[in-house]
Amino acid sequence: MSASRSIAGFTLLEMLVVLVIIGLIASLVGPRLFSRVDSSKVQIAETQTRLLRGAIETFRLEVGRIPTAEEGLAVLSTAPSDERAKARWRGPYLDEAVPNDPWGRPYKYSIPGRDGMPFAIYSLGADGQPGGEGNDADVGFLPPKS
Known part of the structure; x- marks a missing residue:
């Protein structure tokens, strides 16, 4: 038997070349993926505001009024303190607690809300500030412009 064996493996240089290629691909693909994550958060916020609007409309049909600004969205999960409204309340109007925005x-x-809507339910977007554009724009059923 011959004592010569060849040992297969990668050299350090080959490993470095592969890592550089992977890094280049990640730098090209990464920003596109993260921009999609941000736009999907906007879509989630739009969907959640529609869900909350539906819950508020159901509250209005049963109680006979929309929640006051003081009651806010908490009244969708817990009965109002007003005895007259509490007697008509058939909630909770959401399966879980009121969610936070994305x-x-x-x-x-x-x-009130904008364009004759009796209320506004909205998120301030990614930046948490009123107004903005793109992912920073306010999302939902907005209040009147000031």
Whole structure:
């Protein structure tokens, strides 16, 4: 038997070349993936505000009024303190607690809304500031312009 064996493996240079190629691909693909994550958060916020609007409309049909600004969205999960409204309340109107927006902040609720809507339910977007564009824009059923 011959004592010569060949040992198969990668050299350090080959490993470095592969890592550089992987890094280049990640730098090209990564920003596109992260921009999609941001746009999907906007879509989630739009869907959640529609869900909250539906719950508020159900509350209005049963109680006979929309939640006050002081009650806010909490009244969708817990009965109002007003005895007359409490007698008509058939909630909770959501399966779970009122969600935060996709950026981890509570949704805003105010009276009145824009364009004749009796209330506003919205998120301030990625930047958490009123106004903005793109992913920073306010999302939902907005309050009147000031």
